[in-house]
Amino acid sequence: MLKRTQMYLPEEVLNRLKRKSKKEKTTVSGIVRDALAEYLAKEETKDWRHDALWEIVGRVSSGKKDLSAKHDEYLYGKQR
Numbered sequence: 001m002l003k004r005t006q007m008y009l010p011e012e013v014l015n016r017l018k019r020k021s022k023k024e025k026t027t028v029s030g031i032v033r034d035a036l037a038e039y040l041a042k043e044e045t046k047d048w049r050h051d052a053l054w055e056i057v058g059r060v061s062s063g064k065k066d067l068s069a070k071h072d073e074y075l076y077g078k079q080r
Contacts, residue, residue: 007032 009017017028024031048054067074 014028017031021028021031062074064070064074
């Protein structure tokens with residue numbers, strides 16, 4: 001079931017969507033629905049274990065037992 005919603009888009013984005021919909025003989029709404037469904041599917045199946053930033057987690061150790069609580073102090077020094 002489709003539900004009606006309203007969005008505000010930059011004029012240039014809307015113009016590009018209109019040109020694409022005309023070229024593909026579809027609707028702007030259809031393009032937006034398909035793009036959002038694809039985006040959400042990717043996000044839901046994203047495996048963070050293969051993310052470049054996630055891969056560096058745990059590679060080094062500071063030896064500090066209270067790093068999570070006192071990270072600001074270690075990064076910026078004691079507060080005045």
